[in-house]
Structure formats: structure tokens, C-alpha cells
Amino acid sequence: MLLHLSTWAEVEAFLGRSKTVVIPIGSNEQHGPTGLLGTDWLCPEIIAHEAEKNGDIIVAPTFNIGMAQHHLDFPGTIALRPSTFMLAIGDWCRSLSHAGFEKLYFLNGHGGNVATIEAAFSELYAEASYAGRKRGFACKLKNWWDLAGVTALANRQFPVGHGSHATPSEIAVTQWAYPESIKTANYAPQIAPTGPIREATDFRSRFADGRMGSDPGLATPEKGGELVKTAAAALLQDVAAFGAETAPA
Numbered sequence: 468m469l470l471h472l473s474t475w476a477e478v479e480a481f482l483g484r485s486k487t488v489v490i491p492i493g494s495n496e497q498h499g500p501t502g503l504l505g506t507d508w509l510c511p512e513i514i515a516h517e518a519e520k521n522g523d524i525i526v527a528p529t530f531n532i533g534m535a536q537h538h539l540d541f542p543g544t545i546a547l548r549p550s551t552f553m554l555a556i557g558d559w560c561r562s563l564s565h566a567g568f569e570k571l572y573f574l575n576g577h578g579g580n581v582a583t584i585e586a587a588f589s590e591l592y593a594e595a596s597y598a599g600r601k602r603g604f605a606c607k608l609k610n611w612w613d614l615a616g617v618t619a620l621a622n623r624q625f626p627v628g629h630g631s632h633a634t635p636s637e638i639a640v641t642q643w644a645y646p647e648s649i650k651t652a653n654y655a656p657q658i659a660p661t662g663p664i665r666e667a668t669d670f671r672s673r674f675a676d677g678r679m680g681s682d683p684g685l686a687t688p689e690k691g692g693e694l695v696k697t698a699a700a701a702l703l704q705d706v707a708a709f710g711a712e713t714a715p716a
């Protein structure tokens with residue numbers, strides 16, 4: 468079930484059979500000349516919502532703004548600084564925990580979020596450690612491309628030109644879900660350059676059209692559909708395993 472399309476009574480009833488919640492998390496940031504600004508939050512949302520059709524899971528609203536300061540020189544990007552992002556993640560977790568959820572599973576769509584999400588988890592655990600008690604809930608971070616079988620499939624689909632930002636795999640996922648929003652462009656060069664990530668001005672000077680190492684022209688809705696099906700099935704298994712984890716007494 469989708470939390471935002473449910474009532475509090477339905478959520479309360481769900482908590483009677485499961486204490487696990489899935490939270491898609493991503494970023495709203497430029498994705499090259501053809502990638503949708505929402506790509507990094509749309510991908511985990513698309514996968515979680517597809518999984519929800521085939522399993523008894525609850526999916527929270529998508530946390531759709533993340534750590535994207537390096538993309539700010541491209542219009543449409545909205546970023547939280549890491550310190551703000553950590554505070555916001557903390558209050559999302561506290562709210563869900565207050566409701567009774569004990570396993571908080573974040574399905575992430577943006578590599579730049581990873582360090583900050585993990586740091587937010589550490590802050591939450593530290594609260595309990597300093598107070599000398601158990602946290603009462605466990606957090607897990609999973610990047611959608613790390614779900615079982617997904618990277619292997621993407622490597623077969625895109626043996627050359629996958630890259631690390633505005634990748635054909637993530638753009639294919641959005642093309643499958645939003646075919647009416649597919650964009651085209653002439654890429655020059657066909658495969659974008661690679662390099663380090665620093666501040667926004669440096670980023671735009673290194674990566675003129677916003678891509679990093681990728682050829683998004685390889686994306687197709689069909690390939691996106693294959694990725695979504697593989698990821699959604701793996702997500703259900705991974706969420707079930709996380710929910711079944713038991714802590715020592």
C-alpha cells in the first residue's frame with residue numbers, strides 16, 4: 468500500500484502485520500540534456516510502487532530532495548546541504564518510529580546522498596547510545612542499482628557508455644514510466660567526460676551538458692521496463708529479509 472493514499476486507520480492495521488516501511492529517497496537535479504530533473508527520485512519511486520503492486524509492503528511518500536549542491540549551476544536543481552538533509556531524515560525516521568515502524572528501509576536513487584544518509588543513521592543511533600538504550604528501530608540504505616541482478620542487467624544492456632550520471636539505465640527507467648516525457652538531443656561528445664565532483668561552478672565547467680561518462684541515447688523504455696521488473700522483484704525479497712531480521716535480546 469501507498470502511505471499517502473491510505474488513512475491512519477489503514478496504516479494502524481498494517482502495523483498489526485508488519486513493522487517495516489519502504490521510503491524512496493533521491494534528489495531533484497539536472498540529468499543532462501535529456502534526463503528529467505526528477506530522475507533520481509523517480510527511479511526509486513517507480514521501483515517501489517511497482518513492487519507494491521505485487522507484495523504486502525507499505526511505501527512512504529518519496530523524499531525527493533537530496534544532496535545536490537554540485538548540480539546547482541543547472542536550473543531546476545533543488546538541493547539540501549548535508550546538515551539540513553541529515554536533520555530532515557532524522558525527523559522522518561522519528562515520525563515513522565513514533566507511529567510504530569521498527570524497520571526503515573530507504574531505497575535510494577542518488578549516489579551523492581549515500582554519505583549523508585549513512586551519517587543521519589549514525590546520528591540516530593548515537594542518540595540511543597548516549598542515552599544507554601536501544602534505538603528501537605533499524606535503518607537500511609539500499610541503492611536501487613544495488614538490488615540483486617540490477618547492475619548485472621544494466622551491464623548487459625549498456626556495456627559501453629553507462630557512466631555515472633545521467634546514465635542510460637536511470638533514464639530508461641523514467642522512459643518506461645513516463646513515455647510521454649521522453650526527450651531527445653544530439654550528444655556531443657556521444658559519451659560524456661568523467662572527473663571529480665566538487666562545487667557547482669567547477670562541475671559545470673567540467674561537464675558542460677551535465678552528463679558524467681554516459682551516453683543516455685542508449686536508453687529505451689523497453690530496457691527500463693526490464694530494469695524495473697528486476698529491481699521490484701529484488702526489492703520485495705530484500706525488504707522481507709530486512710523485516711525478518713531479529714536483534715539479540
Ligand code: NI
Binds near residue numbers: 498506507576634637
Ligand atoms: Ni541520477
